[in-house]
Amino acid sequence: MLLEVKDVYKSYKKSFDIMSKEKIEILKGISLYLKERECLGIIGESGSGKSTLGRLIIGVEKADRGSIAIEGADITKTKNKAIKQKISVVFQDYISSVNPRFQVLDILSEPLRTFENLERKDIIQKAIDLLEKVGLAEEYLYRYPHELSGGQLQRVCIARAITTNPKLIVLDEAISSLDVSIQVQILDLLIQLKKEMNISYIFITHDLTAITYICDRVIFFKEGRTVEEVHSIADLKNVKEAYSKALLHAAMRMNEKEEIYEVQRIS
Ligand SMILES: Nc1ncnc2c1ncn2[C@@H]1O[C@H](COP(=O)(O)OP(=O)(O)OP(=O)(O)O)[C@@H](O)[C@H]1O
Ligand SMILES: [Mg+2]
Incomplete structure (x- = not known):
């Protein structure tokens, strides 16, 4: 399992009232x-x-x-x-789930940096492999989120979600x-x-x-x-x-x- x-x-x-202890069960x-x-x-x-x-x-x-x-x-x-x-996650709102100031390479390398000690050239290669997996060419590596279509950006979010080989x-x-x-x-x-x-x-x-x-x-x-x-x-x-x-x-x-x-x- x-x-x-x-x-x-x-x-x-x-409520947002910090004194209130009343809770609602979701x-x-x-x-x-x-x-x-x-x-x-x-x-x-x-x-x-x-x-x-x-x-x-x-x-x-x-x-x-x-x-x-x-x-x-x-x-x-x-x-x-x-x-x-x-475990990874992909949300509906692909625009707000990425940092608009990050290039695709940075978006993809964020989880890599947290979990692995990789050199820069290995990170770039891994990011290229990830893009290929989600059907995007290498040239997308240096684009910013606003330079991508919704579908392309969601592909980037999926690529980010699979960086750590999640189950x-x-x-x-x-x-x-x-x-x-x-x-x-x-x-x-x-x-x-x-x-x-x-x-x-x-x-x-x-x-x-x-x-x-x-x-x-x-x-x-x-x-x-x-x-x-x-x-x-x-x-x-x-x-x-x-x-x-x-x-x-x-x-x-x-x-x-x-x-x-x-x-x-x-x-
Ligand atoms: N952090 C929070 N504080 C207080 N209430 C919350 C919080 N997060 C969610 N809720 C409430 O919990 C309930 C369930 O929210 P949730 O987002 O899980 O629903 P959902 O099934 O995903 O809905 P949707 O289909 O609209 O996305 C809602 O009434 C929401 O207002
Ligand atoms: Mg919801």
């Missing part, structure tokens, strides 16, 4: 697992706690209760750098800000990287079309709880809960988009 989340709770303070006993090379989709209405769970899994916030283990090691109890190195990448609405045709390209890239590098994904989204394209299993999230789990994408249309049906229904109206996905899948 790659990832095991057991009975995780998380609450935040209700995650209410979440459990899930992920095997190697698997892609687990998490779908749920806005505010249901998907990104909060993502932040706990990548270790930038702590759960109040419960455990989160990567290959058996509880990340809530250890500061082990080697474990942290196994798991949390993709939080990672394709949502992109043009539909670019979304398919990025999904194809993610599928290819998953095969090549044995990576698993947690794919957080509002978008069921994308889920059917990339995910093996899906969890339906509502108000910090799992309301339904689909173990095989083929069964997605047979969900039982009214909430999952409603989400499914809302997603189906994007016919045009489905067609674009379909065309790309065939070609």
Whole structure:
């Protein structure tokens, strides 16, 4: 088992008043697992706690209760750098997730500097290899974020996410800000990287079309709880809960988009 989340709770303070102790519970006993090379989709209405769970899994916030283990090691109890190195993240907002004053080379070498003692020429070579992996030519190395398209910049963010050879990448609405045709390209890239590098994904989204394209299993999230789990994408249309049906229904109206996905899948 790659990832095991057991009975995780998380609450935040209700107001910014530092005297106030009132809390609001966002995650209410979440459990899930992920095997190697698997892609687990998490779908749920806005505010249901998907990104909060993502932040706990990548270790930038702590759960109040419960455990989160990567290959058996509880990340809530250890500061082990080697474990942290196994998890990466890609966010929706590719523009604000990079430093606008950094060239692509600097963006990519940031995680390398933290984890490895490499010489400059090795860093440059590694950055070139990473760009190649995400389908960008060497010439992009010295560009600034504003000199890239949204899809290109998200490729750079994916390249940055794989610098440390992670076992798991949390993709939080990672394709949502992109043009539909670019979304398919990025999904194809993610599928290819998953095969090549044995990576698993947690794919957080509002978008069921994308889920059917990339995910093996899906969890339906509502108000910090799992309301339904689909173990095989083929069964997605047979969900039982009214909430999952409603989400499914809302997603189906994007016919045009489905067609674009379909065309790309065939070609
Ligand atoms: N640091 C924080 N302090 C207080 N409340 C927070 C904090 N972070 C998130 N919340 C609240 O937790 C709830 C869940 O937020 P979260 O971002 O996890 O939802 P989400 O499912 O990712 O939504 P979306 O689909 O819109 O991205 C929201 O009501 C949000 O306001
Ligand atoms: Mg979110």
